[in-house]
Amino acid sequence: SFLLNSVRWGYILATLFxxxxxxxxxxxxxxxxxxxxxxxFLSARTALSITDNxxxxxxxxxxxxxxxxxxxxxCAEKMNLKIKSLRIRLAALILTTIxxxxxxxxxxxxxxxxxxxxxxxxxxxxxxxxxNGFAVAFITNFRYLHVQxxxxxxxxxxxEIMSEAKVQDVSxxxxxxxxxxxxxxxxxxxxxxxMNEAFSDLSARGKFETNEDYMPFIHSLTENTIKxxxxxxxxxxxxxxxxxxxxxxxxxxxxxxxxxxxxQFVRQPMPALxxxxxxxxxxxxxxxxxxxxxxxxxxxxxxxxxxTYYSKTDFKNPKKIRDYISDESAYQKIIETYKNKSPExxxxxxxxxxxxxxxxxxxxxxxETSISLSQYDGxxxxxxxxxAEQYLTLIKESxxxxxxxxxxxxxxxxxxxxxxxxxxxxxxxxxxxxxxxxHINQDSSVEEFQNGYIVPMVMWANYKxxxxxxxxxxxxxxxxxLLSNAGLPLTGYQTFLENLRKTLxxxxxNIYIDKDGNYHQFSEDSYSELLNQYSILQYNHLSDGKNxxxxxxx
Numbered sequence: 001s002f003l004l005n006s007v008r009w010g011y012i013l014a015t016l017f018x019x020x021x022x023x024x025x026x027x028x029x030x031x032x033x034x035x036x037x038x039x040x041f042l043s044a045r046t047a048l049s050i051t052d053n054x055x056x057x058x059x060x061x062x063x064x065x066x067x068x069x070x071x072x073x074x075c076a077e078k079m080n081l082k083i084k085s086l087r088i089r090l091a092a093l094i095l096t097t098i099x100x101x102x103x104x105x106x107x108x109x110x111x112x113x114x115x116x117x118x119x120x121x122x123x124x125x126x127x128x129x130x131x132n133g134f135a136v137a138f139i140t141n142f143r144y145l146h147v148q149x150x151x152x153x154x155x156x157x158x159x160e161i162m163s164e165a166k167v168q169d170v171s172x173x174x175x176x177x178x179x180x181x182x183x184x185x186x187x188x189x190x191x192x193x194x195m196n197e198a199f200s201d202l203s204a205r206g207k208f209e210t211n212e213d214y215m216p217f218i219h220s221l222t223e224n225t226i227k228x229x230x231x232x233x234x235x236x237x238x239x240x241x242x243x244x245x246x247x248x249x250x251x252x253x254x255x256x257x258x259x260x261x262x263x264q265f266v267r268q269p270m271p272a273l274x275x276x277x278x279x280x281x282x283x284x285x286x287x288x289x290x291x292x293x294x295x296x297x298x299x300x301x302x303x304x305x306x307x308t309y310y311s312k313t314d315f316k317n318p319k320k321i322r323d324y325i326s327d328e329s330a331y332q333k334i335i336e337t338y339k340n341k342s343p344e345x346x347x348x349x350x351x352x353x354x355x356x357x358x359x360x361x362x363x364x365x366x367x368e369t370s371i372s373l374s375q376y377d378g379x380x381x382x383x384x385x386x387x388a389e390q391y392l393t394l395i396k397e398s399x400x401x402x403x404x405x406x407x408x409x410x411x412x413x414x415x416x417x418x419x420x421x422x423x424x425x426x427x428x429x430x431x432x433x434x435x436x437x438x439h440i441n442q443d444s445s446v447e448e449f450q451n452g453y454i455v456p457m458v459m460w461a462n463y464k465x466x467x468x469x470x471x472x473x474x475x476x477x478x479x480x481x482l483l484s485n486a487g488l489p490l491t492g493y494q495t496f497l498e499n500l501r502k503t504l505x506x507x508x509x510n511i512y513i514d515k516d517g518n519y520h521q522f523s524e525d526s527y528s529e530l531l532n533q534y535s536i537l538q539y540n541h542l543s544d545g546k547n548x549x550x551x552x553x554x
Contacts, residue, residue, distance in 0.1 A: 011076035018135075019069045025134060026062060035129040037258040038138065057361075057383070107139045127443070147255060147265060147543045150535040155547035158540040161533050162552045165496035189415035189463065189486050191277065191348045192334055192405075195243055196327070198356040199398055199422035202388070204229070204454040205431045206438035209374035214392040217403040218458055226485065228470035230457040230478075231450065233509030236358065236427035240295035241509070243352060243423065245475035247272045247304055249493050249553075250542055252509030253522065254535045262296045265542055266303060273479045275305025276491055276554030277348040283307060285337050287351040289315055289325035306350070308337075321394065322364040324354045327401035335408055338416075356394045358426060360387035369393045375437055384432045391430050406460055415463045417486050419478065422455030446519045450511055459485060472513060474506045491554035496537065500530060507534070 025036040083089050106112055118132050118140070129137040201215060202208070213219060221227075232242045233252040241252050244261040248270070255261055269275075274284040285308045286301045288294070292311035301309045310333060318329035330353050337349050361383050371392040376385050402420060409416045425431070428442070431452065435442060442449050457473065459465075465485060473481065480494035480501075490498065504527060506513035512520050512527070520526050541553050 007082070008076055008079045011079060012073050015069055015072045015076065019066075021138075022065070022134070025129075029126060035126055035134075036138065104139055107136055113140065147539065149543075150254070150532060150539050152532065153536050153539055155540065155544065158536050158544075158547075159549060161496070161537055162492055162549060165492055165499070165552075187415065188280070188282075188346050188488060189417045189461065190338065190346050191282070191482070191486055192409075192416065192418045193246070193348075193350045193482070194331075194334075194402075194418070194420040195239075195246065195350075195352045195423050196356065196398055196420055197239065197353045197423060198358060198391075198426050199353075199395065199420075200425040200455045201395075202392065202425075202431060202434055204425075204451050205442075206434045206440050208434050208437055210392065211372045211374060211377075212370075214371045214396045215399045215456075216396075217399045218456065221406075221458065221460065222467055224461050224463070224465040225467050226459040226465065226470065226481075228457045228473045229454045230421050231472060231474050231506045231508050231511075231513070232422070232424050232453050232455055233475075234424045235452050236424060239352070239423045240297070242421075242475050243295075246421075246478050247274065247350070248541070249273075249476050249479055249491075249497055250538045251474070251476040251507050251534070253507050253512065253531075254538050255509070257509065260295065261542075262300045266296075266300050268545060269303045269305075270541065270545070270548070271491075271493075271550055271553035272304035273554075274301075274348065274350070278305050278307070279554070280488065282346050282348040283341060285310070285347065285349045287330065287333050287337075287349065288312075288354070289318065289330050289333070290354045310337075321355050321397060322359075322367050324357055327353050327355045327398045328404065330355070331401050331405040334405065338412075352423075353398075356391070356398060360390040360394075360426065360430060371396055373433060376433065382433070384429050388430050388433050391426055402458075406462075409462050412462065415461070417459065417461040417463075417465070417482070419457070419459045419482050421457040421475070421478065425452055425455060428452065446511060446521065450519065453508065453510060461485070470505075471517075472506050473501070474508050476507060477501045477505075492552035493537065493541070493554065496534075500534060503527065503530060507531075 021036070028036045083092075112118070118136065132140070233245065234241050238258075238260055240260055240262045244266070245251055250261070252259075252261070255265065259265075274286075278284050284306045286297070286306040287310045288297060290312050292298050292309065292313070298309070312325065315325055315329060315333065318325045318332075320326060320329075330351060334349050334351055337347060341347055367390075369386070369389045372389050373385060373392075381389075406418065409418065440448065442452060457478070459482065470481075477497055480490055480498045483490055483494065484498070500507075503515055504512050505515060512522070512531070514520065514527065522531075537552075540548055
């Protein structure tokens with residue numbers, strides 16, 4: 001009002017501002033099951049690019065709130081009060097600005113959180129917003145815009161931890177127990193990694209029956225195969241975080257809750273799996289059958305050392321399922337990169353698929369749902385049941401495409417290892433029919449809530465691989481597991497993590513799990529020394545480029 005010299009427009013804007021934020025938050029929660037964060041505005045372009053596949057649904061409370069806000073703005077339209085004195089307006093404007101700045105500064109401080117006993121340790125961000133209120137929770141997150149330095153961090157301390165990691169032996173994790181780098185590199189395999197969009201097995205949420213198996217090939221795959229439940233840090237969105245954890249071996253546990261590392265913290269070249277494999281002679285290729293700039297991938301892939309990056313525009317007449325390029329066509333691009341290499345070359349190809357992306361409650365011409373939830377047959381099906389059935393149909397298509405890919409490389413003489421894992425589960429609305437069947441309240445315990453963060457991991461090779469099931473793992477450990485089973489040397493960082501995995505097989509942005517299967521939150525003191533060592537190494541890797549020990553990270 002003081003800035004515009006109009007109570008009318010000041011009141012309208014003051015009403016419109018929270019309305020817009022509230023509506024955005026409402027839909028963000030619908031799409032990915034977590035609330036709006038300050039850094040989400042960095043992802044606005046990526047988010048807007050996929051909204052066509054979503055249905056915008058409203059409930060009666062949403063409509064009543066819109067009507068209420070509209071009524072307030074109509075009332076404001078009748079106000080004609082103006083302040084003629086410029087001096088009074090400027091004084092009031094300065095005072096208001098100081099008060100607002102003071103409020104933000106006080107609210108985002110840790111002392112305020114402690115004094116008013118604000119929620120900040122729960123594993124569900126949505127609950128924090130519900131308990132603290134949108135404004136307080138949103139502003140509090142501003143203090144997480146930068147990575148905090150770990151307790152006791154110095155470059156010297158990081159080097160001490162590194163020196164200890166280098167002398168530890170992890171050769172037992174390698175199937176051939178090679179001791180020489182030259183021997184390891186003599187007959188190296190092609191390496192293919194697929195991070196499959198929203199790929200998950202909903203049986204992690206509870207038991208249910210379907211008219212046919214939605215994942216027949218992967219469920220039956222046993223020969224030369226390693227499988228595990230992969231615990232990830234995100235659900236329903238923020239795909240790039242799982243990708244970041246895999247490619248760097250860092251964890252979201254030491255980064256701000258809800259942040260996106262690709263957009264906030266990766267700002268320059270840094271050691272990662274692609275440039276390490278490039279140093280071993282691999283030709284490195286990234287593939288993503290969608291927009292090239294999503295999640296800042298165009299820059300990040302260059303920073304990480306990919307030689308080539310293929311995006312949506314590099315696919316000619318691909319098969320589409322719904323509005324996205326299918327996994328079948330996506331995998332044909334992998335085969336194409338393999339065919340185009342010379343016989344003496346080895347490839348590392350990393351693909352992030354798009355077929356299964358969210359938006360499961362719309363009808364698409366040419367796409368028919370083939371999987372049905374048997375317990376709901378013969379009943380009127382809700383939007384959530386139809387979404388679950390569409391989702392499971394997509395998973396079956398992914399399963400078939402993965403079978404075709406492995407069938408192709410099974411016939412090839414060159415050794416090839418393929419790792420596929422999901423980036424996250426779909427948003428909670430897809431799992432609601434399953435939770436309902438099993439009478440499950442996902443907020444009843446940390447363990448139950450974390451079932452929403454489990455996705456499949458499957459590693460297959462066309463050569464002799466010791467088949468086994470690993471009970472649980474997290475993405476930060478996957479590159480070490482992959483290189484060990486490819487018969488390749490580990491970096492110092494991966495060596496440290498392979499030893500850490502023996503004690504803490506899962507570390508995510510939400511929880512960590514010890515070797516006995518106990519779930520822990522980061523507010524606990526359990527294993528604090530081990531976690532602190534890891535956080536010191538990660539800080540040196542990601543945030544202290546000036547003092548980074550590049551050789552340790554590869």
